[in-house]
Amino acid sequence: MNFKFELIKEEKYTKARLGRLHTPHGVIETPIFMPVGTRATVKAMTPEEVKDLGAQIILSNTYHLYLRPGHDLVEEAGGLHKFMNWHGPILTDSGGFQVFSLGKLRKIKEEGVEFRSHIDGSKHFISPEKSIEIQNALGADIIMCFDECIPYPASYEYAKQSMERTTRWAKRCKEAHKKPDSQALFGIVQGGMYKDLRKKSAEDLIELDFPGYAIGGLSVGEPLEMMCEMLDFTTPLLPKDKPRYNMGVGTPDYLFESVIRGIDMADCVLPTRVARNGTLLTSQGRLVIRNAKYKRDFSKLDPECDCYACRNYSRAYVRHLFNVDEILGARLATIHNLYFLLKLMENIREAIKEDRLLEYRDEFYRKYGYI
Amino acid sequence: MNFKFELIKEEKYTKARLGRLHTPHGVIETPIFMPVGTRATVKAMTPEEVKDLGAQIILSNTYHLYLRPGHDLVEEAGGLHKFMNWHGPILTDSGGFQVFSLGKLRKIKEEGVEFRSHIDGSKHFISPEKSIEIQNALGADIIMCFDECIPYPASYEYAKQSMERTTRWAKRCKEAHKKPDSQALFGIVQGGMYKDLRKKSAEDLIELDFPGYAIGGLSVGEPLEMMCEMLDFTTPLLPKDKPRYNMGVGTPDYLFESVIRGIDMADCVLPTRVARNGTLLTSQGRLVIRNAKYKRDFSKLDPECDCYACRNYSRAYVRHLFNVDEILGARLATIHNLYFLLKLMENIREAIKEDRLLEYRDEFYRKYGYI
Numbered sequence: 102m103n104f105k106f107e108l109i110k111e112e113k114y115t116k117a118r119l120g121r122l123h124t125p126h127g128v129i130e131t132p133i134f135m136p137v138g139t140r141a142t143v144k145a146m147t148p149e150e151v152k153d154l155g156a157q158i159i160l161s162n163t164y165h166l167y168l169r170p171g172h173d174l175v176e177e178a179g180g181l182h183k184f185m186n187w188h189g190p191i192l193t194d195s196g197g198f199q200v201f202s203l204g205k206l207r208k209i210k211e212e213g214v215e216f217r218s219h220i221d222g223s224k225h226f227i228s229p230e231k232s233i234e235i236q237n238a239l240g241a242d243i244i245m246c247f248d249e250c251i252p253y254p255a256s257y258e259y260a261k262q263s264m265e266r267t268t269r270w271a272k273r274c275k276e277a278h279k280k281p282d283s284q285a286l287f288g289i290v291q292g293g294m295y296k297d298l299r300k301k302s303a304e305d306l307i308e309l310d311f312p313g314y315a316i317g318g319l320s321v322g323e324p325l326e327m328m329c330e331m332l333d334f335t336t337p338l339l340p341k342d343k344p345r346y347n348m349g350v351g352t353p354d355y356l357f358e359s360v361i362r363g364i365d366m367a368d369c370v371l372p373t374r375v376a377r378n379g380t381l382l383t384s385q386g387r388l389v390i391r392n393a394k395y396k397r398d399f400s401k402l403d404p405e406c407d408c409y410a411c412r413n414y415s416r417a418y419v420r421h422l423f424n425v426d427e428i429l430g431a432r433l434a435t436i437h438n439l440y441f442l443l444k445l446m447e448n449i450r451e452a453i454k455e456d457r458l459l460e461y462r463d464e465f466y467r468k469y470g471y472i
Numbered sequence: 473m474n475f476k477f478e479l480i481k482e483e484k485y486t487k488a489r490l491g492r493l494h495t496p497h498g499v500i501e502t503p504i505f506m507p508v509g510t511r512a513t514v515k516a517m518t519p520e521e522v523k524d525l526g527a528q529i530i531l532s533n534t535y536h537l538y539l540r541p542g543h544d545l546v547e548e549a550g551g552l553h554k555f556m557n558w559h560g561p562i563l564t565d566s567g568g569f570q571v572f573s574l575g576k577l578r579k580i581k582e583e584g585v586e587f588r589s590h591i592d593g594s595k596h597f598i599s600p601e602k603s604i605e606i607q608n609a610l611g612a613d614i615i616m617c618f619d620e621c622i623p624y625p626a627s628y629e630y631a632k633q634s635m636e637r638t639t640r641w642a643k644r645c646k647e648a649h650k651k652p653d654s655q656a657l658f659g660i661v662q663g664g665m666y667k668d669l670r671k672k673s674a675e676d677l678i679e680l681d682f683p684g685y686a687i688g689g690l691s692v693g694e695p696l697e698m699m700c701e702m703l704d705f706t707t708p709l710l711p712k713d714k715p716r717y718n719m720g721v722g723t724p725d726y727l728f729e730s731v732i733r734g735i736d737m738a739d740c741v742l743p744t745r746v747a748r749n750g751t752l753l754t755s756q757g758r759l760v761i762r763n764a765k766y767k768r769d770f771s772k773l774d775p776e777c778d779c780y781a782c783r784n785y786s787r788a789y790v791r792h793l794f795n796v797d798e799i800l801g802a803r804l805a806t807i808h809n810l811y812f813l814l815k816l817m818e819n820i821r822e823a824i825k826e827d828r829l830l831e832y833r834d835e836f837y838r839k840y841g842y843i
Contacts, residue, residue: 141789147800169795186784399549415549429518
């Protein structure tokens with residue numbers, strides 16, 4: 102197995118850790134933020150640009166690739182890395198989150214989930230085995246167990262039932278996994294906002310001995326404090342020598358608070374999605390570039406940033422691009438937002454190295470306007 | 473004046489010429505194709521990418537920039553070069569073509585053209601003086617006289633009247649031009665498909681002694697043969713030591729036939745526009761990448777091309793991108809099409825150097841499927 106996690110250092114004042122994740126397509130310095138390339142492309146970017154911005158690993162979505170262009174086609178192309186021309190590590194999700202988000206279009210059974218495509222209404226069935234089959238065909242370095250991500254709030258009874266099924270599905274995923282030597286399969290701890298369920302979930306999954314663990318079902322609408330409480334409780338239950346992944350987290354505060362609680366990996370569409378709407382993440386907080394007040398603002402997007410967009414273009418120019426709906430606007434905003442978050446994670450790693458993560462967080466929060 | 477045209481060589485068997493155009497922002501090897509950056513951006517591209525593809529000069533549109541973001545704003549930003557981060561030569565058109573294309577939304581008078589914005593219906597008036605004022609504010613290296621580009625077909629009477637007005641307007645443009653030392657103002661020969669009118673137009677404009685001449689009103693729907701006939705007749709009327717520009721020409725055949733008849737410059741939105749619809753210009757002719765037959769075609773976009781898109785992605789992947797409406801699809805197709813035309817012009821210059829332009833044309837036409 103080409104997969105290994107090295108725990109390099111634990112911070113003095115928090116549970117934050119520095120690590121090194123070895124994958125078949127390269128080594129990742131953790132903690133890390135993973136840009137999302139839903140449909141085999143990080144929206145608006147080339148793979149070289151994503152790499153140059155500092156991304157070490159990207160995430161792609163099983164559900165979307167299964168529907169279009171189809172996992173069989175991607176396999177025929179030589180796998181996802183070759184198909185999309187990204188030669189670094191890739192993580193694929195299980196498709197569970199998207200399928201469960203379909204609402205009335207899906208039906209959960211013990212065997213798996215029946216659903217209708219959001220594109221053409223065609224009927225599909227994804228079981229744990231099918232999810233792994235698709236992910237084996239795609240060929241990502243890290244793949245995920247098929248789980249149910251329950252909404253917030255959810256009743257104790259439902260959270261329990263669902264968590265137990267997720268555990269049974271995890272077992273089936275492990276058994277169905279055909280390429281354990283080249284793809285690391287991560288388990289996903291569920292249990293909603295109930296500590297005893299989180300504990301049971303973690304214990305059962307640890308017994309299955311996965312090479313890494315995600316904490317699922319967080320950042321689904323609950324207050325930040327509740328996510329923190331669940332992380333405070335859950336991460337200590339997980340093995341120290343394996344990577345921990347908080348799924349779907351991408352705002353600076355959620356990233357800081359996750360890392361502080363021992364999280365090594367996170368992903369989110371937020372920086373790329375809000376970029377395409379013209380919202381920039383800056384050292385001074387969010388900036389909505391379409392606002393009239395930037396019309397004749399010839400200053401940098403973010404005075405403290407040295408990304409390609411900030412070095413070469415003014416707010417007035419980027420506002421003009423958004424105003425007339427030019428693709429370059431989406432590109433520049435995406436470049437900036439990804440750089441912003443990837444740089445933030447680099448600074449966080451630096452701060453952990455020097456045991457000053459809390460100071461760095463407070464300084465960042467003050468400037469950003471969180472406090 | 474920082475503007476100079478050197479005639480380097482005339483081809484042995486055609487009227488094709490090799491030249492060197494010196495502008496305040498750099499030297500251009502002619503004949504040249506100019507990519508279009510309508511609204512201060514070559515659609516989907518960064519300026520660095522456009523330069524790396526081989527572009528030596530780009531064109532931008534006065535009408536569009538006048539409406540949004542406004543020429544005064546661009547001037548305040550330090551001019552178009554700085555605003556859009558393109559540091560090579562720029563040519564701006566006069567706004568005439570766009571204004572006259574508005575149809576019922578515009579009204580032509582001797583003084584100028586009254587029109588309503590295609591965006592919000594607001595009323596505007598562009599005179600020759602106003603067009604030059606806008607172009608002076610934008611600050612391009614080459615600017616154009618405000619002219620009327622008449623449609624094809626047009627009556628002799630209308631063509632004559634319009635041509636005479638265009639000449640009167642050219643005189644007014646020259647007088648209004650505030651920056652003759654840093655911006656070269658080109659005259660535009662009109663006269664529709666009538667040789668005596670073309671002759672009169674050329675003679676009158678030559679008398680005004682512009683540093684370069686465009687031939688307007690061609691490639692407006694007339695057959696290729698008719699364009700060739702008009703060029704055959706018109707270019708010999710123009711001074712040899714000044715650049716000649718055929719406006720709005722961008723398919724390989726129109727480019728070849730223009731160059732063969734002594735044209736040094738051309739521009740067109742075609743390569744970038746069809747790219748965004750998924751049409752690729754290839755050595756084997758046009759390729760519509762959305763077609764089902766490319767679904768599992770893992771070969772290069774164009775087997776003979778070595779652009780970034782062709783080197784790194786398959787037809788199946790680019791088809792997938794268009795199929796799911798990803799920005800990267802438009803980017804890759806634009807990169808390929810611009811590279812294709814810019815490379816074609818480079819090959820044309822090479823062929824002129826070696827007096828084998830007709831052979832090269834015939835070889836190209838056979839492969840492309842023109843003959």
